[in-house]
Amino acid sequence: MSRLVVISNRLADPRKPAAGGLAVALGEALNQTGGLWFGWSGTVVEDGTPGEGELHTRQAGAVTLATVDLCREDHDSYYHGYSNSVLWPVFHYRLDLADFNASYIAGYRRVNQMFARKLLPLLRDDDVIWVHDYHLIPLAAELRAMGCKQRIGFFLHIPMPPPLIMAAIPQHEWLMRSLFAYDLVGLQSEADVSHFTRYVRNEGSAEEVDEKRVRAFGATVVVQSFPIGIDVDEFTRLTHAPDAVETYENMRDEYSRRRLLLGIDRLDYSKGIPQRVRAFRELLDRYPENRDSATLIMIASPTRDDVNAYADLRQELEGLCGAVNGDYGELDWMPVRYIHRMVARKRVPGLCRAAAVGLVTPLRDGMNLVAKEYVVAQDPDDPGVLVLSRFAGAAEQLKEALLVNPYDTQGMADSIQQALQMPLVERQARHQKLMARIREHDVHWWRKAFLDALQAAG
Ligand code: ADQ
Numbered sequence: 001m002s003r004l005v006v007i008s009n010r011l012a013d014p015r016k017p018a019a020g021g022l023a024v025a026l027g028e029a030l031n032q033t034g035g036l037w038f039g040w041s042g043t044v045v046e047d048g049t050p051g052e053g054e055l056h057t058r059q060a061g062a063v064t065l066a067t068v069d070l071c072r073e074d075h076d077s078y079y080h081g082y083s084n085s086v087l088w089p090v091f092h093y094r095l096d097l098a099d100f101n102a103s104y105i106a107g108y109r110r111v112n113q114m115f116a117r118k119l120l121p122l123l124r125d126d127d128v129i130w131v132h133d134y135h136l137i138p139l140a141a142e143l144r145a146m147g148c149k150q151r152i153g154f155f156l157h158i159p160m161p162p163p164l165i166m167a168a169i170p171q172h173e174w175l176m177r178s179l180f181a182y183d184l185v186g187l188q189s190e191a192d193v194s195h196f197t198r199y200v201r202n203e204g205s206a207e208e209v210d211e212k213r214v215r216a217f218g219a220t221v222v223v224q225s226f227p228i229g230i231d232v233d234e235f236t237r238l239t240h241a242p243d244a245v246e247t248y249e250n251m252r253d254e255y256s257r258r259r260l261l262l263g264i265d266r267l268d269y270s271k272g273i274p275q276r277v278r279a280f281r282e283l284l285d286r287y288p289e290n291r292d293s294a295t296l297i298m299i300a301s302p303t304r305d306d307v308n309a310y311a312d313l314r315q316e317l318e319g320l321c322g323a324v325n326g327d328y329g330e331l332d333w334m335p336v337r338y339i340h341r342m343v344a345r346k347r348v349p350g351l352c353r354a355a356a357v358g359l360v361t362p363l364r365d366g367m368n369l370v371a372k373e374y375v376v377a378q379d380p381d382d383p384g385v386l387v388l389s390r391f392a393g394a395a396e397q398l399k400e401a402l403l404v405n406p407y408d409t410q411g412m413a414d415s416i417q418q419a420l421q422m423p424l425v426e427r428q429a430r431h432q433k434l435m436a437r438i439r440e441h442d443v444h445w446w447r448k449a450f451l452d453a454l455q456a457a458g
Helices: 021-033 072-091 104-122 139-145 172-179 190-203 232-240 242-254 273-286 308-328 345-354 369-377 409-421 424-440 443-456
Strands: 004-010 036-045 055-060 063-071 128-132 151-155 184-187 213-216 219-225 259-266 294-301 336-339 357-360 385-389 402-404
Touching (some): 021 063, 036 072, 128 139, 151 443, 232 345, 259 345, 385 409, 402 409
Parallel strands (some): 128 151, 151 184, 357 385
Antiparallel strands (some): 213 219
16 A cells, blocks of 8 residues: 655644544544655744755654744745735635735745655655645645656645636636646535636636546646545544533523524634624514524634734624624623634534534635534434535535525525524434435545545546
């Protein structure tokens, strides 16, 4: 069996369950082959030289973790700059939030080149290489330029935007051409695949060989969707473990007269968090029977606080939540509980189980794993209802959720009301179908499907 090499911007220790489903699933595959995981160490060296960073290696069981430091200039232009102020907003259709500062691209290229240079001597001839996410799009092209012949696959965790949005990035052609250095490009959804093929047809004069194999820019690549899943068995186990049960019971006792609605996200402008509060306000307004009863709990973990768009979002959200509470709150009832913090992973299933409605309302999302976690945490005899944005990648699979348009405040309020009123038999039927699909396409399926396709590609 070939050794697996995983490359991602950040690493997680695959032996720690707190690392989450993805790290655990990749860790399993790495452990099977005695693999290598490579990425940024998380350390920023204030006075380092651009394009240079110290390499550290350590063993975690059978897996070698190899990491490189970044100097301040590289970190700011590669990570904050090009990755999170150009690619993240544009790939989530937010051209208005992109900062096309011309200096970022040099740092992005420099770090990808450095990663390739540092990784190359660690590689063996029969390695299979799996690169993750938008930080590392040009990595294979850099490796190929240095003579790397190994099989290389790429998985994009965020959406692939439609061609005319992509074309707003000054280096769009270079980015898309870079993807043709991979043997396999994996995307989250069929919509993403169609955006990719439309781009190469329009801008790269593609000559499609067959359904999955695309030829353009003088090279051929296999492009396929692999919707990422969660570790269903692990999440089920967490749901029944003492911490989650305690959280569930506390919530049930605390809110015994109330109906809970839950949102859990990173505080990111792609997640549609203000839109959710507006819809909740509309619910209280249009359906007054929910006043003094429905309580929206929103747990939004801090993320990229030092990028301006995130500070603005935080301010907007605090204003919206304060206004709902001020206008509708009673001495013994606050409609919105907004917590700007991460909750411990082992408590997440308890919160999900206590909520009658799970609100997952991104404006754009590659997949959204919270939607799947919410469903898996439910009591099958008395399940809650998932209200899911049609703009999450997960909506292609989770058809039995109540699909909503987060830009349509009234429509979303109506769907939340429908969820709150849904009869038990209908809730059970929808939950059963959702569970079957989430179980069939879990994170182990995803990993195997991708790696099998990578073996077959090329
Ligand atoms: P993310 O944008 O980070 O991932 P998501 O898929 O929702 O989004 O995963 C977030 C994970 O973090 C979930 O496991 C969730 O439980 C946890 N989490 C989020 N907020 C939390 C909080 N406040 N407290 C505790 N835990 C929290 C990117 C893409 C997604 C894609 C994933 C995987 O943007 O579209 O689904 O990668 O490919």
